[in-house]
Amino acid sequence: MQDRTNIKVEARSIFKVFGQKPDEALGLLRDGQTKEEIFAATGNTIGVQDASFEVGEGQIFVVMGLSGSGKSTLVRMINGLIAPTSGQMLIDGTDVANCAPKVLRDVRRSKIAMVFQHFALFPHMTVADNVSYGLKIKGIGADERRRKAEEALAQVSLGAYADSYPDELSGGMQQRVGLARGLASEAEILLMDEPFSALDPLIRRDMQEELLELQRSLKKTIIFITHDLNEALILGDRIAIMKDGRFVQVGTAEEIVDRPADDYVAAFTSDIDRSRVFTAGSVAAPAEALDIRTDTAETAIARMEALGRDALHVTEGDAILGIVAYRDLSASLRENGGALQDALVTDFPKVGRTTQLFELYPLAESGLPIAVTDRKGKLMGVVAPQDVFAKLATPVAA
Amino acid sequence: MFSPSDILTIPLADWVNSLVRDWLVPNFRPFFRSLQWPITQVLNGLDGFLNAVPMLLFTAVLAFIAWRTAGRGVAIFTLIALAFIDMIGLWPETMTTLSMVITSVLFCTVIGIPVGILAAGSDRFQAVLRPVLDIMQTIPSFVYLVPIVMLFGVGMVPGIIATIIFALPPIVRLTNLGIRNVREDLVEAAQSFGSTRWQMLWDVQFPLALRTIMAGLNQTLMLALSMVVIAALIGAGGLGLTVFTGLGRLDVGGATAGGVGIVLLAIILDRITQSLGEPARMKKTSLRATFANLFSSARATRAKEA
Numbered sequence: 001m002q003d004r005t006n007i008k009v010e011a012r013s014i015f016k017v018f019g020q021k022p023d024e025a026l027g028l029l030r031d032g033q034t035k036e037e038i039f040a041a042t043g044n045t046i047g048v049q050d051a052s053f054e055v056g057e058g059q060i061f062v063v064m065g066l067s068g069s070g071k072s073t074l075v076r077m078i079n080g081l082i083a084p085t086s087g088q089m090l091i092d093g094t095d096v097a098n099c100a101p102k103v104l105r106d107v108r109r110s111k112i113a114m115v116f117q118h119f120a121l122f123p124h125m126t127v128a129d130n131v132s133y134g135l136k137i138k139g140i141g142a143d144e145r146r147r148k149a150e151e152a153l154a155q156v157s158l159g160a161y162a163d164s165y166p167d168e169l170s171g172g173m174q175q176r177v178g179l180a181r182g183l184a185s186e187a188e189i190l191l192m193d194e195p196f197s198a199l200d201p202l203i204r205r206d207m208q209e210e211l212l213e214l215q216r217s218l219k220k221t222i223i224f225i226t227h228d229l230n231e232a233l234i235l236g237d238r239i240a241i242m243k244d245g246r247f248v249q250v251g252t253a254e255e256i257v258d259r260p261a262d263d264y265v266a267a268f269t270s271d272i273d274r275s276r277v278f279t280a281g282s283v284a285a286p287a288e289a290l291d292i293r294t295d296t297a298e299t300a301i302a303r304m305e306a307l308g309r310d311a312l313h314v315t316e317g318d319a320i321l322g323i324v325a326y327r328d329l330s331a332s333l334r335e336n337g338g339a340l341q342d343a344l345v346t347d348f349p350k351v352g353r354t355t356q357l358f359e360l361y362p363l364a365e366s367g368l369p370i371a372v373t374d375r376k377g378k379l380m381g382v383v384a385p386q387d388v389f390a391k392l393a394t395p396v397a398a
Numbered sequence: 399m400f401s402p403s404d405i406l407t408i409p410l411a412d413w414v415n416s417l418v419r420d421w422l423v424p425n426f427r428p429f430f431r432s433l434q435w436p437i438t439q440v441l442n443g444l445d446g447f448l449n450a451v452p453m454l455l456f457t458a459v460l461a462f463i464a465w466r467t468a469g470r471g472v473a474i475f476t477l478i479a480l481a482f483i484d485m486i487g488l489w490p491e492t493m494t495t496l497s498m499v500i501t502s503v504l505f506c507t508v509i510g511i512p513v514g515i516l517a518a519g520s521d522r523f524q525a526v527l528r529p530v531l532d533i534m535q536t537i538p539s540f541v542y543l544v545p546i547v548m549l550f551g552v553g554m555v556p557g558i559i560a561t562i563i564f565a566l567p568p569i570v571r572l573t574n575l576g577i578r579n580v581r582e583d584l585v586e587a588a589q590s591f592g593s594t595r596w597q598m599l600w601d602v603q604f605p606l607a608l609r610t611i612m613a614g615l616n617q618t619l620m621l622a623l624s625m626v627v628i629a630a631l632i633g634a635g636g637l638g639l640t641v642f643t644g645l646g647r648l649d650v651g652g653a654t655a656g657g658v659g660i661v662l663l664a665i666i667l668d669r670i671t672q673s674l675g676e677p678a679r680m681k682k683t684s685l686r687a688t689f690a691n692l693f694s695s696a697r698a699t700r701a702k703e704a
Contacts, residue, residue: 079590081586081589081590105594108592109591109592110592112590113590113591114587116583116587118583120584120587122584122601122606123606133587134592185591
């Protein structure tokens, strides 16, 4: 799936048991007992069971689950705040689950930064000192720390607040400081533990967009924890759904919404806004077009009948000239035995492959099929108006 | 009527006597004596210094400190209170008491904060420490005055050692509490950026626990002040001796004067150390508020002595 050399974070069969008898609990787990049975037998809680995943450079990997699903535990095992009971956690090839404290400290200093749900800003330090905390730990001098702090604050548009204290800022601003603190350390991997959950919905949207905006230029490897599936679908290149410490499904947003692995995932995806998940490309039918040079009105009608379509696009080479509808074509054929040219409508709806479905609503109103084109304008596929709405309908569980 | 002592009597007093008198004292007296050395040095230096500083200069400096830390009201109170102490003729005694109290608190801090930090880092150590602190706080101080006299002799320094035993628990407890109460996610944040234990303690835990630790220091100071009369029993001087002498001679005036001196000193030190723990942004105590607090504070100090 991915180029092995670009894997930044790889978890291999990670287990975490909380309690006094982890080995016993692991044994029971391997024997197929459930979380509840193991708790009853040993008093130990299964935090994470058999989590394996890979995150490639520059990806946003979202772990989505409800509270108690083990997602916060999982993210803390990536930078060793919690040690796994068994399994390996490779950061650029270094196994942080089984290494000396000094090695772990070096990985934390140079490779991983973390953003916390409740911001976790140090209240006794100024915003600039908070942002440059990771640099101070590394022993970098005050002048350079200040310069880098200002750079990072400028990235989250808080340049003017370097000398304020965290409690003087609003929640959204505080989390930007938290983000700037992660950016300032110049770590390539960013762990974000429900960073936007404590914010108001409107500010949350802004922050999500800002994160995506930043990510376009920074290309960090981000592991993002959330309990909000919409957030996961907006941000994630790949999404893992977690339940009872296990990955239920891992895939892209479209895969998860389109083919939920089980009822649990299906229940989640049932009330999300599907029009923001699916793109024109996902509902497009294969491109079928008429050629202005070879096709006539008669052959056009014959093709439409054969394909069962009401209208077809007309092309000349790679360029789309317009669209002809069956109704118009047959009318003009009756009246004047006309050519294809006469029925051609040159004002037709056209979108790119990645256009989201909700943007197709106004275009679908014309009743004409929507042309899906590539960057050069070549016809890649066709979206029939009714297909847009068919895709939005939630599949009813059988 | 039957009682358990018919079957068995335990000669606890004899056992303790033989333990302390026949074993501890002959074998370890030189060792305990050597423990006195650092305390003697600090105390003598401080006592000599404070008694050498002219009254007006000392008053001005302390009032300035009060003004900078606790505000104008406390500063004015300090001026008036110290002038009053001088006018009732107890200035040298007050300086001696102050040097005793500062020495005790200094050693309590030097011992107490590291012990508190260790306790915050280890549940096991905390579990061992807690009953020890409980005993130190509840055992009547007269009980340990006897072995202290046997091991250290009489005088100022044994008085200070008794004071340290009595005044140490709050600073240990509150250092432990303060560090344990630092928000978990702040500790995680510091860890996640690769802090060493020392960096975390110094940059995050200690500064954030400082308010609580200062509250512990304040309590330790107040307890140390409340020990000055008891310490006078084993030969410590100062205001405590004035009160003690007044008691012996039924000199109610002398005892009262000494008591007033202790209370005034307590109020000044209490206000200054309390404000050290407050964030810099909210430091304003008016003169009226200071006087309004005066009675509640004096009552609190007395309650602690009782």
